[in-house]
Amino acid sequence: MKKMGEIRKIPGGVTAAKGFKAASTAAGIKYKERPDMAMIYSEADCVSAGTFTTNLVQAAPVKWDKNQVYGGAAARAVVVNAGIANACTGKEGMEYCGRTAGACAAALDVPEDSVLVASTGVIGMQLPMDRIETGIYAMAPLLCDGEESGTKAAKAIMTTDTKHKEVAVEFELGGVTVKMGGMCKGSGMIHPNMCTMLSFVTTDAAISKELLQEALSADVQDTYNMISVDGDTSTNDTVLLLANGMAGNPVITGKNEDYAAFCQALNYINETLAKKMAGDGEGCTALFEVKIVGADTKEQAKVLAKSVITSSLTKAAIFGHDANWGRILCAMGYSGAQFDPERVDLYFESAAGSMQIIKDGVAVDYSEEQATVVLSQPEVTAVADVKMGTATATAWGCDLTFDYVKINADYRS
Structure with missing residues (x-):
């Protein structure tokens, strides 16, 4: 038997947990000849939690999901479309959320207020509801709990993403094996808080709604809110966490050992998905990680890491x-966080090795050729030690390439 707190990665994504099914279809919403709608369904009622964009301009699905999550109704299904964001669409956009939920409720024989909706894509366009509704009725009979259906769903929600993003784990709660999985999309318009992303996490753990929300709200601070691709905070950011309790573990109602194990698993899922998004930034060639160590406070470390990223x-x-390295030190300097530049040590790390670049704010005698080799890897890390305390923070982003401009110059076409 696995030890308490041990997390084991397993194949799959949103269908890994017991009772969860997924389906996808090509509805022709914006993209041609590729899946662009996905559905997640739970055989049992779920408690739900969610976190949403802090942009004042919020898409209709964000408003709909806030009402569902915060209203307390049990959740049973999520309908997602790619290509059109249903943002800045006024009263009509909200009505379309209701129509989407209504069609899903009818197709699955579940309450309308148990249906969550999500959209991603071009802002300002109205959803083609005939295609949305046709897609819902096409997906309902295709719902399946296999790994393949989850992967297909993860692919269907992509926009400018170059790869699908999913992860799943299993762990122990009260002597019972519990599973958790997730999928997400995100490649551009990504910046805290949160980013242009949709993330859906499912688990068969039994946990109270209050603690589920608390766990998610706390964890996004160190995961999704620590990534950035381009500095733009989206209108549609949504993270949904559904727990149906079908694993049969003792219900988590207090902050005990089981709650700590649950939070640990949730952090693994969210951090993995967050890094997948940062590493798939529009046009990027590398995942860029920034670690601040030796900070006085966690907040100081976060501010410094985000400024660099x-x-x-x-x-x-x-x-x-x-x-x-001067650009890194410069970015730290205008972050607003206080530190002594003449005490900073900076290192670059990757699969090609680790090397110190500056010591106490001054360049060391390093090889530019070796540095180029280290920085040529698909994952690169900068570690800055500010020598003030023991707090740390990590942020993730990507490089800025010619292709980023090309992608966003004709995104609507």
């Missing part, structure tokens, strides 16, 4: 495999 000049240097 969002620096366009730093991101361009990573694309050029150029160890231009």
Whole structure:
């Protein structure tokens, strides 16, 4: 038997947990000849939790899901479309959320208020409801709990993503094996808080709604809110967490050992999905990770890490495999966090090795050629030690390439 707290990665995504099924279809909403709708369904009622964009301009699905999650109704299904965001669509956009939920409720014989909806794509366009409704009725009989259906659903929600994103784990709660899985999409318009992303996490764990929401709200601070691709916070950011309790573990109602294990698994899922999005930023060639160590407080470390990860000049240097450490120190300096630049040590790390670039704010005698090799890997890390305390924080982003501009110059076409 696995030890308490041990997390084991398993194949799959949103269908890994007991009782969850998924389906997808090509509805022709915007994309041609590719799946662009997905559905997640639970055989049993779920408690739900959610976190949403902090952009004042919020898409209709965000408003709909807030009402469902915060209203307390049990959740049974999620309908997702790619291609059109249903954002800035006024009263009609909200009505379309209701029509989507109504069609799903009829197709699955579940209450309308148990249906969550999500959209991603172009802002300002109205959904083609005839195709949405046709897609829902096409998916209902295709719902399946196999790994393949979950993967197909993850692919169906992609927009400018170049790869689908999913992960699943199993762990122990009260002596019972519990599973948790998730899928997400996100490639551009990504910046805290949160990012242009949709993320759906499912688990068969039994846990109270209050603790489910608390666990999710806390975890997004160190995962989704620590990634950035381009500095733009989307109108549609949504993270939904559904728990149907079908694993049969003792219901988690307090912050005990089981709750800690649950949070640990949730963090693994969310961090993995967050890094997959950062590493698939529009046009990018590398995942860029920034670790701040030796900070005085966690908040100081977060501010410093985010400032570096969002620096366009730093991101361009990573694309050029150029160890231009001055850009990193500069980004730390304008972050607003207080530190002594003359005490900072900086390292670059990747699969090609680790090397120190500056010590106490001054460049060391390093090889530019070696630095280029280290920075030429698909995953690159910058570690900055500010020597003030023991707090740490990590942020994730990507390099800035020519292709980012190309992708976003004609996104609507």
